[in-house]
Amino acid sequence: MSKLRIRVDQDKCQGHARCKSLAPELFELDEYGNAHEVGDGTVPAGLEDKAWLAQTNCPEIAIEVTEE
Amino acid sequence: MSDSPSASYLPEHPPVTDWVHDFDHTDPVWTDDPFPIWETLRAASPVVHTERFLGCYMPTTYQAVKEIAYDTEHFSSRRVIVRDVRPEISARAPPITSDPPEHKPAKQVLLPPFTPDAMKRLEPRVRAICNELIDEFIADGQCDAAARYTKHIPVRAIAHMLGIPEKDGDLFIKWIHQILELGIKDENEMMSGVREMTGYFMAHLEQRKLEPGDDLISQLLRAKGPGGQPLTDEHVLGSLRLLLIAGIDTTWSAIGSSLWHLARTPADRERLVAEPALIPTAIEEFLRAYSPVTMAREVMKETTISGCPVKPGNMVLLSFPAANRDPAMFPDADKVVIDRKENRHAAFGLGIHRCVGSNLARMEMQVAIEEWLKRIPDFRLDPAGKVTWSEGTVRGPRQLPVLFGKNA
Numbered sequence: 001m002s003k004l005r006i007r008v009d010q011d012k013c014q015g016h017a018r019c020k021s022l023a024p025e026l027f028e029l030d031e032y033g034n035a036h037e038v039g040d041g042t043v044p045a046g047l048e049d050k051a052w053l054a055q056t057n058c059p060e061i062a063i064e065v066t067e068e
Numbered sequence: 069m070s071d072s073p074s075a076s077y078l079p080e081h082p083p084v085t086d087w088v089h090d091f092d093h094t095d096p097v098w099t100d101d102p103f104p105i106w107e108t109l110r111a112a113s114p115v116v117h118t119e120r121f122l123g124c125y126m127p128t129t130y131q132a133v134k135e136i137a138y139d140t141e142h143f144s145s146r147r148v149i150v151r152d153v154r155p156e157i158s159a160r161a162p163p164i165t166s167d168p169p170e171h172k173p174a175k176q177v178l179l180p181p182f183t184p185d186a187m188k189r190l191e192p193r194v195r196a197i198c199n200e201l202i203d204e205f206i207a208d209g210q211c212d213a214a215a216r217y218t219k220h221i222p223v224r225a226i227a228h229m230l231g232i233p234e235k236d237g238d239l240f241i242k243w244i245h246q247i248l249e250l251g252i253k254d255e256n257e258m259m260s261g262v263r264e265m266t267g268y269f270m271a272h273l274e275q276r277k278l279e280p281g282d283d284l285i286s287q288l289l290r291a292k293g294p295g296g297q298p299l300t301d302e303h304v305l306g307s308l309r310l311l312l313i314a315g316i317d318t319t320w321s322a323i324g325s326s327l328w329h330l331a332r333t334p335a336d337r338e339r340l341v342a343e344p345a346l347i348p349t350a351i352e353e354f355l356r357a358y359s360p361v362t363m364a365r366e367v368m369k370e371t372t373i374s375g376c377p378v379k380p381g382n383m384v385l386l387s388f389p390a391a392n393r394d395p396a397m398f399p400d401a402d403k404v405v406i407d408r409k410e411n412r413h414a415a416f417g418l419g420i421h422r423c424v425g426s427n428l429a430r431m432e433m434q435v436a437i438e439e440w441l442k443r444i445p446d447f448r449l450d451p452a453g454k455v456t457w458s459e460g461t462v463r464g465p466r467q468l469p470v471l472f473g474k475n476a
Contacts, residue, residue, distance in 0.1 A: 014422040017184055021348065021430075032179040033427065056410040057352075059418055 002067045004043035004051050008035045012062035019054035019063060026051055035062075081120070081253075088112040092120050093150070093362065093385060094252060099459045103402065106390040114374035121150050123382040125367070126390075130398075130414070132374040133391035136365060136384060137418040139373075140168050143365035143384060145421060149461055150364045150383045151252045161310035162303060164421065171420055173294035178307060178424045181229070181284050187431040190229065194432055197224045197234075198439040206443060206472070210450060213331075214324050214468040221436050222319040225428070226311060231283025232272060239268065244317050252460050262309070269308045273301060284311075311425070318360050319429045321464020322415075323436045325358035326351065328465050329404060330437075331449045336406050341445045344438060350406035351433050356413035357404045359389035360464050363417065388414045389463065446474045 006026060008019070015033040019026070025047055027035045043051045043065075055063045084095045087105050092098065098105055109116050110128040117125050127133045136143050144167050146157055160166075163174035180186070201220055205211040223237035246261030272285055280286045288304045299307075330337045340347055365384040372378065392413045395401040416423035423429070449455065453469025 014419065015179065016416065016422060017427060018352075020184060029183060029185075031183070032176060033183040053409070057412060059412045059414055059416075061412070 004048050005066050005068055006037045006041045006043060006051050006055070007064045007066075008037055009062045009064065010034070010036075012060045014060050014062075016059050018057045018059070022057055023047065023050035023054040026054065088116055089118070090120065091116060091118045091126060093126075093387075094459050099457050099463075102389070102463070103393060106387070106393055110390070110394065113376060115376035115378065117382070121152060121383055122154055124150055124385055125373075125378055125382055126385040126387060127373060128387075128390055128394075129374065129396060130391040130394040131396070132376075133386060133388060133414065134418050135373050136386060137414075137421070139371070140171075140420065142367065142369045142371040142378070144368050145171075145365060147366045147383065148364050149248070149252065150385050151258075153255055154383075155255060160302075161306045161313065163307075163424070164310050164314060165306075168420070174303070174307070175420070175424065177288065177291045177293070177299065181287055182424055182427055184427045184431075187427045190225065190428070191431055191435060193228050194221065194225050194435045195439060197221055197228075198436050199443075202439065202443050209473065210469070210471045212453070212467055212469050213327050214320075214465045217440070218320050218324040218327065218436070218465075218468070221323060221432055222316045222429075225432055226315050229284045230272075230308070230311075231276075231281055231285060236268075239264075240312055240316060244313060247313055248317060248461050249459055265309060265312065266305055269305055270301075273304060314423070315425050315428065317458065317462050317464070319425075319432050321360035321458065321462050322355060322358070322429060323433055324465040324468055325360065325463075326354040326433060326437055327440065327470070328449075328455065328468055329354060329358065330441075331447055331468075331470050333404070334448075336404070337441070337445070337447075339406065340437070341441050344441070346407060347437055347441075348430075348434055349408070351430065351437065352411050352413065353404055353406050353408045354433070355415040355430075356392045356398065356408070356411055358463075359392050359413070359415040360462050361415070361417075361423075362387045362389060362461055362463070363421070364461075388417060444472050447472050 013034050019035050020029050026038055028038055029035055051065055055065045081092055084090055084092050087108050114129045114132040115125050115127050127136055146165055148164055163171050166174050201217050205216050223240050224234040227234045227237055243261040243265045246257045251258030276286045276289055291299055293299050363386040365386055367378055367380045367382045370379050393401045416426040447470045450469035450471045455465055456467040458464055458466050
């Protein structure tokens with residue numbers, strides 16, 4: 001299975017925090033509640049479904065998921 | 069017509085017969101059941117117009133709502149309620165009434181107190197509030213869930229955050245009714261509510277300056293504006309006005325609609341009792357299907373939205389609730405699917421004006437539904453009672469009579 005990588009577009013994120021709620025292992029929030037990918041955004045094995053879940057629930061379409 | 073606040077300008081609202089060309093979100097038919105109306109409007113055009121409210125557009129699709137929400141160049145937030153009158157703008161409530169570039173610094177001051185982590189610290193108090201309320205009526209075997217439960221949760225939670233007495237909640241509820249419901253058609257009610265609220269908060273502001281605490285009012289007084297200077301009293305008062313107006317009947321409505329749905333849908337109720345871990349997902353679906361909040365914009369420059377021309381001088385009824393029922397965006401949009409997997413609903417808005425209290429609202433909804441279902445797992449609408457809905461900008465049940473226990 002290919003590796004996934006996630007990235008939160010800071011120009012689009014408005015801090016709905018849906019990603020943090022659905023995939024807390026993959027996202028962290030700053031002091032304003034805006035989301036950032038954890039580390040370099042590499043999705044650990046087993047968390048792929050959560051990455052897609054976060055991506056498909058972001059109201060601002062701010063999360064990019066790429067397959068490497 | 070006069071712009072004077074004392075003018076008793078009360079246009080009539082004749083019953084609507086042609087929704088597509090003469091819509092009115094204060095019509096009793098809309099208040100009672102807006103969903104078929106939105107379908108009619110959406111089928112007619114992505115943007116419809118009415119001459120009521122001195123001229124107002126309504127985007128009917130998710131796409132059109134999104135285009136307007138993202139377009140701060142042609143659409144201003146300086147008026148966020150569609151009303152019969154457009155008096156001079158006096159009582160601002162930053163950041164909801166702010167446009168760029170003032171918007172961002174005004175919003176950033178408010179964001180830290182409302183992060184999910186901050187809400188986790190408030191959660192135990194909200195859980196206790198819910199149980200205190202349930203204690204008051206559970207032995208009766210029935211209650212008006214809107215009057216006895218959902219109405220009091222947000223008001224007490226916000227009072228707790230602001231460090232003001234929770235018992236002052238009834239005052240807040242009165243002001244909000246004057247501003248958000250009566251104020252659509254009656255300028256005097258609006259101004260009276262704003263005036264009383266401002267006086268009340270001014271007194272608390274002065275008191276916090278003498279004795280600062282770690283409540284939200286004190287935090288705002290300590291906060292620094294973009295240039296490093298403290299916020300003006302007017303700015304702090306405006307933001308407090310916003311928290312109260314935006315944070316109370318909205319969540320009251322959202323919790324109420326969720327309970328209304330569960331009262332009449334035994335299968336969903338039983339599933340959430342058996343699988344409480346599904347409650348957060350169900351809450352998102354309730355937010356989508358019964359979004360309480362409709363916002364507004366004012367058209368500043370001519371443009372087109374989803375191909376439809378839009379002209380200055382008009383307001384825009386920015387219906388996130390209608391967007392969330394658009395079948396082009398949500399499969400089975402009119403069905404409530406409590407385990408819906410993909411749900412990019414816009415109940416808290418889209419773009420820079422995303423509701424600053426969304427984390428608070430979600431926490432309150434989740435806790436309110438969890439605690440209710442723990443203690444009252446079986447309940448149903450009282451066939452002898454009547455469910456009534458609020459009118460205008462925020463939609464939710466204002467009377468919600470329910471009976472506890474299994475159907476006899």
